[in-house]
Each structure stands twice: as C-alpha cells, then as structure tokens.
Amino acid sequence: MEARLPRGFGDRGPQELAAMRGMLEKIRTTFELYGFEAVETPFIEYTEALGKFLPDLDRPNEGVFSFQDDDDQWLSLRYDLTAPLARFVAEHFDALPKPYRSYRHGYVFRNEKPGPGRFRQFMQFDADTVGAPGVSADAEMCMLMADTLEAVGIKRGDYVIKVNNRKVLDGVMEAIGLAGDENAARRLIVLRAIDKLDRLGPEGVAALLGTGRKDESGDFTKGAGLEPKAIETILAFTSAKADSALDTLANLGVVVSGSAIGAEGVAELAEIASLVAAGGYEDGRIVIDPSVVRGLEYYTGPVFEAELTFEVKGEDGKPVRFGSVAGGGRYDGLVARFRGEPVPATGFSMGVSRLLSALSVLGKLGGQAEAQGPVVVLVMDKDQIAHYQKLVSTLRQAGIRAELYLGGSGMKAQMKYADKRHSCCVVIQGSDEREKGEVLIKDLILGATLASAPDREAYLKAQAEAQFAVSEAGMIEAVHKVLARHA
C-alpha cells in the first residue's frame, strides 16, 4: 500500500502549526476587542441545515462532503461557518441577546478542485452580528476586517477591503431587463462574469457576457448571450469605481437610475461610506468597488471582501493568484429559513489557511522559523541509562525542555539527531566525566559557527571550544546560561 494523501489536504508541521496558533490568537484578540463572544459548532450538520444553497441536492457530494447516517438522513461536513451559525442562532434564539455578536474558528471542507491557496480542508475565522438590521453593522464588519488584517501583520496599503451591494447589482439587472424569477439563471451567469473582472479584464468579461470565451488551452466557455447594449451597461457599472467614494456613488446612481432597489443599494453604500469615513478608514483601506460580487446566493445586501494588493510570486517566478483572504456580507434570509420570521444578519470569514499560505509564499513567516528543540541528553554508556534518565528528570523539574536519546545509534548519530531537532545544547557524560561527577555541556549553536576547519583534527579542536564541563549539581545553571545565550 502506498502512503498518500488525497489532494487538497495537507499535513502540518510544527512551524506551520506555530504560525497558525499565533495568527489565530491575534485574530481572536481583535475580535474580542470589538465585543464579540466565542461560540463553536460541530464539523457535521444535517445537509439540509447547511442550506438550499447546495448546487444540487440530488448529488450531495458535489461541492460538499456528504454521507448518510444510520437512519439514512444526509449529513455533511460544514463548508463554511456561517450556515452552521444560522442553525445555532435559530435553535437558541430566545436565549441569546439581540443583537447577538459571536466569533468562532475552525476547519471547513469543500469537495472541489484545489489550487494555490485553495484547499479541501481549510481554516476560517468568522464573526457575525445577528439581529442588527442597519448598515452600521455591515460597516463595523469592514472595519473589523481591516483591523484584523493589520493585527496579523499585513501592512496598511498591502490590502484593500472592497464593498459592494447586492441591491445595486439587482438594480443593474433590472436596467438590462433581467429582472424576475424567469431570468434567475442568466442573472447568475452575468454575476459570475462580473466576478472575473480582475482576472480576465473587461474584454474577457464582455466575451462571457456575449457569445462566449475561449481560454488558452482552447476550451470554450459559453456566454450569457446579452445584447451589446446590455454588455455596455454592465461594463459601465463595473467601471463605475472612481477615485473617491462620492464619485463612485454618483456613477452608480446613474447606472441604476430608474430602479428602486438599485437606488436603495446605492443609498446603503453611501451610508457605509460615511460611517467608514467617520471611523477614519476611508484612506484606501475600505473602498466602494462595483466589481465585487461574491459567489454566494444567500447575500441580500452589502457584500465585502479583502484582497492583498501586493504580488505574490510562486517558485517559478510567476505571480500566484490567491483570491480574497476574507469575505462576507449581509444574509438576512439565512436564519429566517429556520424561524419563519425575518432575522437580519451580517458577518464575514477570514481565510486563515489562505492568509498563512500567502504569507509563507511571501516569506513573511520566516520570523519564527525553526523553534528551538529540547536539550538532548546523550547516551554514552547503555548500562548508565538510569542515570542519564535522572539527568533528564532534573532538567525537566527545572522547567527545561529535555529528552533522553532513545535511539540505538552511536555518539555521532546522536549529535546529528540533536542537530536535526534544533537543540540548543546537549548534555554529555562519558566515563571520564562520570568519574569526576561532571557533565559536558555542548553549545550546538556556538559549535555550528566553528564548523569550518581545514581538517578533522582542527575541526575537533574547534568543537571542543563550544563545550565545557560542570559538576552535576551545576548542570541546571549552566544549561540555563546556554539557553539564555541563544534566546
């Protein structure tokens, strides 16, 4: 049998885990600063509880991982943290304070093709406000997004939070005659085309809105089949973004003129813009951008997403496209599915895995590179293991991470082992030292700097300088000293 992992899943080593722990802690601190409280839901929910937003209930494994319980009911691994929260809020509605402000993090699962920064299991960190109808809740989400990105080490100017509104998009649809249920499918195609603006450019989007588009491998994607005039309207909409929020809003107002829902959306955006400005975030951190769509069907109002603005290059030197590192929006219909009464809600998720992956490609995780390993006590004489074990215990009781070498190899291999563990130092006691009641403490980091020598003899001589003998009683103090030297 071959040891292998399904694609899109990954094992995580100590440095990645440490980086993730650090990032989660920073996000949590920021979210709590805003007054959100922790709540967690399980990995698995009833498939129907995750939403009618599944693309196709007849094929429950399309997009989500699903399986049947022993009572034949369909269960699914959660694909985000929002749908489970909606279930939780609906179930405990009467006991929760309204508005209810909560956060959570955890792995979510998507059964789809992985890519750079895209995994089938990934970590999200999520914040939601349920029961707040006004756009001030949406504006707060945008500001929290900005503060959180900076808390995890992304500099101001290296990210942008783009805000749009589903109602404005609906207004545009009305303007090109795609209103009504009978046009829902075509509206979706149009929305997806708009979503690709940053990747394909206006020409690519125009092709997708019209007859279709051929990609570089020669594959053809069928278009929405819109009239040239309608395409023009949409491109006018996507290019409505101007240097200032006021100008952008004015442009949007023109595109949606005549549509009540569109005007409402623009008014909401205007209010968000002024709230954001009042908070001091209108310095390029949070901008109105009509090209933001968000794929989800459940959004009903403002939508927002965070993107990194610097270029990330892969190993081949080509730019890597990571997509958004956080996203969210208003979903007034999601809790209502369980309660039969409208419950306004808004929230967003940070893509922790994607952020980590972007920062690591960027080399920005290097700071905490290799954590220091434990002190290793070498085994020089196998019949003295009990005594070596006692030395290890002594170190541990002093709060020093330490371990006994448990392998079967010789001294040289033991040194190599300690090296690979990134140990700061090793404790050596051969028969010479034992007779004197001493131990040798070798500083491996100092030793590494003395490694270049013309021959073996000189090398060993240099290595001897990196070690010193102390009495067994003085071991703790000496090890502390070496650890402090390299802290």
Place this chain on the structure above:
RNA sequence: GCAGCUAUAGCUCAGUUGGUUAGAGCGCUAGAUUGUGGAUCUAGAGGUCCCCCGUUCGAGCCGGGGUAGCUGUACCA
C-alpha cells in the same frame, strides 16, 4: 466537468534509432579519521521505469485504454 501537458530511486532529473545487469547528483544508513554536527574518504540500503492490453525475437522508449499529478478553464454556497 472540459482542455493541454506530464508520470524512471526519498528528492531533482539523465536514459541514444527499441537491444544484455536502468544511471547521476543530492539525501539516507554504517564505517574510517582519538569520544562530537562540518569537510573528506569507503561501503551499503533504496526501483513493479504509474497500471493494463497490444506491436515486436526483444519495450523505460512505439500504439491503445485506464489511473494519478500539474496548468488553464468551469464551479467555488
């Protein structure tokens, strides 16, 4: 899903017009060099040449099918 490309040692890859026992570098293990990470030297382990079928006296190499991976595209709640 669709399209293109790829598949040989743990990793990166050679492998001639189809020809005996499939190689290199790195890594790994052990030994030598006084009881010490490096350097050097010696030795060793490690392969279903992705799988199946076909062509051929003979296939790592040619043909067909399958599988997996990569890239693009679609989808991404």
